[in-house]
Amino acid sequence: KAYGAAALAVYVVGADGSPVCDAVVTARSGGVNEVLHSFAGGAEGGSCAYFGEYEQTGDFTVKAERSGVTAKSGKVEVDDDGCHPITKTVNLQLAD
Numbered sequence: 001k002a003y004g005a006a007a008l009a010v011y012v013v014g015a016d017g018s019p020v021c022d023a024v025v026t027a028r029s030g031g032v033n034e035v036l037h038s039f040a041g042g043a044e045g046g047s048c049a050y051f052g053e054y055e056q057t058g059d060f061t062v063k064a065e066r067s068g069v070t071a072k073s074g075k076v077e078v079d080d081d082g083c084h085p086i087t088k089t090v091n092l093q094l095a096d
Contacts, residue, residue, distance in 0.1 A: 005084035007053035008076065010036060012064045012092050020094060021048035023066040029058050036062075053078070057085050064092045071095070 008027055012020040025036040036052030053060060057080045062073040071092040078088045 004055040006051040006087055007056045007078040007085040008036065008051065008060060008062060008090060009087050010050040010052075010062055010064065010090045010092060012048070012050065012066075012071070012094065015093070015095050017093075019048050020064070020066060023050070023064040023094070025050040025052075025062065025064045025092075027053050027060045027062050029053070029056070029060045053085075055085060062090050062092065064094060066094055069094045 010025050012023045014020050021038060026033045027036060034052050036050040038048050038050045057078050060076045060078065062076055064071045071094050073090050073092060076088055076090055078085050080086060
């Protein structure tokens, strides 16, 4: 589903803090993985943002991978406002 409110907005940076726009970002919930879609020119200083889990709530684990380097979040809990999910921002840093 690529419509409605995104549950997750993920920003990925490299070891030097520069935006990473070519990572593969996934969110896992209940044994299901979803690949998040990237959009350049995100809200945070022109960085890339990865969005996904549209109209979903619950607990997610977010992972970003690039060139064999992986960064993983802890549990990310997304609630709703009674109608749509309240988008949770996740920042991940890939170390060399």
